[in-house]
Amino acid sequence: MGKRCGIWLTVGLAAALAQGCSAHCQPPQPTPWDVEIRSIHGARELTREQAVAVTVAARPKWNRTGIQLVEGQEYSITAQGDWCDASTHQGPAGREDPRFRSVERWRRRKDAKWFELVCATNSDLATSFIVGEGALVPAGQRGELTCFANDLGVAYGNNSGGITMTVTRKK
Numbered sequence: 725m726g727k728r729c730g731i732w733l734t735v736g737l738a739a740a741l742a743q744g745c746s747a748h749c750q751p752p753q754p755t756p757w758d759v760e761i762r763s764i765h766g767a768r769e770l771t772r773e774q775a776v777a778v779t780v781a782a783r784p785k786w787n788r789t790g791i792q793l794v795e796g797q798e799y800s801i802t803a804q805g806d807w808c809d810a811s812t813h814q815g816p817a818g819r820e821d822p823r824f825r826s827v828e829r830w831r832r833r834k835d836a837k838w839f840e841l842v843c844a845t846n847s848d849l850a851t852s853f854i855v856g857e858g859a860l861v862p863a864g865q866r867g868e869l870t871c872f873a874n875d876l877g878v879a880y881g882n883n884s885g886g887i888t889m890t891v892t893r894k895k
């Protein structure tokens with residue numbers, strides 16, 4: 725948190741919020757799908773044209789979704805919401821930040837922006853693809869859909885909040 729934010733926090737939380745200096749994002753509300761998959765500890769295939777909403781938190785290096793991708797099926801993903809890197813709020817499209825240009829090459833996906841939504845299968849970075857606010861899942865993906873906010877591998881401790889993404893099986 726910067727000095728200016730600290731001063732505003734001593735004035736009061738309302739003032740801090742007005743300045744955009746709240747330290748953390750609120751955690752996302754679990755969706756019905758989140759609740760269901762936590763109870764079964766596994767992953768499920770979607771039925772044709774089924775769309776499910778699932779949350780992706782900024783703090784874990786991998787978020788399991790419980791959605792089993794099957795080769796030959798087609799899926800689209802859209803995402804919205806608010807997640808935080810320390811006190812910086814952003815959406816799933818992420819951002820570039822000239823202050824951190826020298827360490828961009830060590831981002832988990834160096835070609836994705838800071839905090840851009842990235843997904844993969846079975847928590848395998850080699851299968852990852854950039855989603856941002858929306859994307860089609862590349863052909864050939866199979867396994868459980870797993871996602872993260874793009875950050876340095878050592879820098880997840882100050883992340884908070886989460887976004888909600890909708891995954892739709894198209895055919």
Ligand SMILES: [Ca+2]
Nearest residue numbers: 809879880883
């Ligand atoms: Ca961070």
